[in-house]
Amino acid sequence: MIYMRALYFICFAGIIMLGCSCSYKQNQVLFEKRAATVDTISQTATTVSYQIQPQDILQIRNLQSLRYIVDEMPVSATSGSSNNAASQGQTFQVEEDGTVALPAIGHVQVAGLTRTQATKLIEDLYRKSLLKDPIIELKVVNLKVTLLGEVKAPGNFPIVKDNTTLVEIIGQAGGLTPAANEKNIKIIRGKGKVQHVTEIDLSNLNSLSDPRSILQNGDIIYIAQNKRAIRTDNLQNFNTWIQPTLLLLNTALLIFTLGRR
Known part of the structure; x- marks a missing residue:
């Protein structure tokens, strides 16, 4: 009887973990918070128009x-x-x-x-x-940015007009995926060993007027997974090795139980 209860418990635990791995809810919140005023943001960066370079x-x-x-x-x-x-x-x-x-x-x-x-x-x-x-x-016409991570169509995108913004490029890429972390989007800018990383929070409405979100030639934009998506991936990875183990244990317990009858 004890072994049968253990068998039921292991099967129930496996079902629970499978259910958790399949549950996912998109909770992205864009342009709602007002964490800072526009004036405060505008003091942190200035807009600089692109200057034509050799080979352009x-x-x-x-x-x-x-x-x-x-x-x-x-x-x-x-x-x-x-x-x-x-x-x-x-x-x-x-x-x-x-x-x-x-x-x-x-x-x-x-x-x-x-x-x-x-x-x-x-x-x-x-x-x-x-x-x-x-x-x-x-x-x-040779200016471009690279968009990586949790967008529907990552890749290279041309900058066809002055003051192209982060939101416009994300729109060209089809928008964020449900797994995207909209609160911490990184813009990597620089040449060689000198790189500067700017973090933009798209849940903040004031990010629309943030001059740091105006893109420059050669920018790399990276959108990481949010915590919910990371947890889901971890559960799925866990299930890839726990499911065979549960199957093996269930089989062993079943054989052991039948052998004692």
């Missing part, structure tokens, strides 16, 4: 024309891909000396300038030498 790839087009920067440049009317490329603009690489070679105006020093400053400079140069009232659009 610039996409430039004249919004006054569907053609390339210079209206006289030929565009094939029979090639759909050529027309699409023209509408998107040409791409130009910034050389090691910080200049970019542009049609008709030659080398222009752009390294160290923000996107807005470089746009104005190129507009002025084309206005003086070739085009009437050009409206230049300039994008730095």
Whole structure:
């Protein structure tokens, strides 16, 4: 009788552990707490516009024309891909000396300038030498961040506009998974051995106006698992070895019980 009770107890314990491993509830809370005022947050960081660097790839087009920067440049009317490329603009690489070679105006020093400053400079140069009232659009198309961890689609994401925020990139990745720790999202920034880690709490509404959440080229964003997900994983790992052990014990007890009859 004692052995039968032990058998029932072991079976019951196994069922309980299996049930615990399967239970999971998403309790993410985004943008609700107000742990600090916007003024307090804004004093901890300042927004710095990206400055163009050598090896950057610039996409430039004249919004006054569907053609390339210079209206006289030929565009094939029979090639759909050529027309699409023209509408998107040409791409130009910034050389090691910080200049970019542009049609008709030659080398222009752009390294160290923000996107807005470089746009104005190129507009002025084309206005003086070739085009009437050009409206230049300039994008730095090689900028990107890397998003890792508990998001639905991790990977590399381009920074296509100034002041791209953490929330926007997470949105592009499909949002957080149920296992994500929304209270401690790490932004790793720096080069070589010098790395700076910024922690953002997305459960705090003021994180939306936190200037530290504005991303820069080369940032690595890591979203770890929350405690609930870690506990669930630990239980699942525990079950991977406890289940065979319980099965072996149950079998041994059953054989022993039948042998005593």
